[in-house]
Amino acid sequence: MWLNDLYHSLDPVAFTLGPFQVRWYGIAYLAGFVCAGLVIARVAKRWKLDLATDDVLSIMIDVAVGVIVGARIFYVLFYGAGYYLEHPLEIFALNQGGMSFHGGLVGALVGGTIACKRWKLSVLTVADLAAIGAPIGLFFGRCANFVNGELWGKETSLPWGVTFSSGGNVYRHPSQLYEALLEGVVLFCVLFALSRRRPPRAQGTFIGTFLTLYGVFRFLIEFVRLPDVQLGYLLGTNWLTMGQVLSLPLIVAGIVVLVFARRYDRSQVGRLEPATDDAA
Structure with missing residues (x-):
């Protein structure tokens, strides 16, 4: 059970x-x-879009604020x-703690849209670019969940089962690592491979693929991941979780x-029109 041995050597504090503690979870977000941001800048350059470094930085700042606010609001509500x-x-x-990916996604879309309106950028193209980079953040975030020993899965007899200090003296699915693999590595590889086509695929292709595949991956992983203890399973079932309900939309x-x-097959574009001084 090598993962079990590895987990017990991990400290959530980096x-x-x-008096300040820097945790791996915060490092994962950063x-x-x-x-x-680096992936967005690289893909934008390959697509020959009119996006400057300042544009990418502004987008990432607004998206970061949206992710944090949205993730917290959704967790509180749902x-x-x-x-x-x-x-x-x-x-x-x-x-x-207490953040919801689904809320973070909504917050990212709102924050990104605000940035696009301010800098006169195409919302769909920026959403496509962000979708290519987002799985990297998901990968780091799920790895941090594993380090923290949270969001673990159901009991398992598989050789990679892990014993978590808060999960009882049983081996459990490392569902955080399943999500890191599917929502992070696999999703990034699919989207990055699609992004290499020239000319770029139509607007909406990447964000649409991201939403679809993430929803499918998350829905499936929820079958081996235990639900939040304060909610349990929904509608009297022994399998339906809030994560699945929020993944269906x-x-x-x-x-x-x-x-x-x-x-509609719309081409990828960068700036819709020159930014005015008022937007600076």
Whole structure:
């Protein structure tokens, strides 16, 4: 059980600076945004889009704010189970954890749209670029979940089962690593390979593919991942989780976007028109 041995040697705290602790989870967020930004810049250059470094940086800042705010809001609304109604001040206690990917996605789309409107950029093209880079952030985030020993899976007798300190003295599916592999590595490889076609595929192709595949991967992994303890399984079932419920709209939305992309076949573009001084 080599993963079990590895887990028990991992510390959620990367290093300490005086009274401050720097955790791997925070490093994962930072690494995800930086690497995604580099991928966006590289793909934009290959597509010969009119996107400057400042454009990419502005987009990433707005998206980062949207991810954090959206992820927290969704967690409070869909996973809080009424707890935050009784403890409203703890909504702002981000250091205690509690983030939702689905909310982060919505927040990223809102933040990215605001950036695009400000800098006169194509929302769909930027969404496509962001979709190519996003799996890198997912990979780092799920690895950090594993380091933290959270979001683990059901019991298993498979040779890669892991014993988590908070999960009882049983071997469990390392569902965090399953997600890191599928939502991170596999999804990035698919999207990055698609991005190498010249001319680039139509607007909406990449964000549509991202939504569809992420929704499918997350829905399937939820079968071996335990639901949040405060919610349990939904509708009296022993399999339906909130993660699956929130993933179904992503699959539908992704398919709709792909149909739209195929039907209208719009070329990828960068800046819609020169940014004015007011946007600076």
